[in-house]
Amino acid sequence: MLSDPMTLYKLMNLYMLKQVNFPLTNSQLTDFFLAHEYATYFTLQQALNELAEAGLIKVKSNHSTTRYEISTEGEDTLDFFGKNIPPAIVSDMDQYLKEHRFRMRNEAGMVSDYYKSTNQDYIVHCELREGRNPLLDLSLSVPDREQAEAMCSQWKEKSQAIYSYIMKSLME
Numbered sequence: 663m664l665s666d667p668m669t670l671y672k673l674m675n676l677y678m679l680k681q682v683n684f685p686l687t688n689s690q691l692t693d694f695f696l697a698h699e700y701a702t703y704f705t706l707q708q709a710l711n712e713l714a715e716a717g718l719i720k721v722k723s724n725h726s727t728t729r730y731e732i733s734t735e736g737e738d739t740l741d742f743f744g745k746n747i748p749p750a751i752v753s754d755m756d757q758y759l760k761e762h763r764f765r766m767r768n769e770a771g772m773v774s775d776y777y778k779s780t781n782q783d784y785i786v787h788c789e790l791r792e793g794r795n796p797l798l799d800l801s802l803s804v805p806d807r808e809q810a811e812a813m814c815s816q817w818k819e820k821s822q823a824i825y826s827y828i829m830k831s832l833m834e
Contacts, residue, residue, distance in 0.1 A: 671701050671709040672718075673747050674755065676732055676740040679719060681759050684770040684794060685729035694758050700751070724775035726814065771797075774817035776810035779803065784810035788817045790825050798825050 678694065679686055691710070695701045701709070710730065713719045718736035722729045732740070759766075773789040783803050790798040798821075804810050 667701075668705070668709060668712075669743075670747065670751075671695075671705065672713055673740065673743055674700065674751065675706075675709060675713060675730070676718060676736050677744060677747060677752070678755055678759065679730055679732035680737060680740055681755070682763070682766070684767050684791070685722065685731045686766065687769060688728040688730070690762075690766050690769065691730065694755070698754055698758070724773070725811075726775075727773070729770065729773075769818075772818045772821050774814040776804075776807075776814055778807075786810050786813045788813070788821065790821050798828065800824075 674695075675691060678691065688707075688710070692703060692706060695706045696703065710719070710721075713736065714721045714730075716735075718733055718739055720731045720733050722731075771791040773791065774787065776784050776786045779785050783805050784807055786802045786804055786809075788798075788800045788802075789796055802813070804813065
């Protein structure tokens, strides 16, 4: 059994990241830890930061979301120390992932971000993914930040319709 709670939180994060074949967002991990009262928000953020600094997880951030994936080193660490996670906690994590997997996969599969280009307009980048594989990768130039933000915020609701339209149009 682990005597250091922070080590347990780190192993729990590694376990959850290994159980899925897509990145998990900060809010998805936070939802689990807070709903089950395993850790406070700030303790969880500390654990995630320490995992990233140690190279055990990969972090990708944009304007609105931070996503985490387990690294090869993280998998090795989990393989070696994962047996120290109490079975009741493993059961809680497995149950949570089972109940929320579809929603979590959909959330992780719709990525949008924007950045300022060298000619002073904004590039909106939108992705639709199935697991780690891109289904649609779209970049659009818009004249201002407000339009870029609006497009990014609409992507989650409209991505499926846009994908269907493009596929239908290209297959005719």
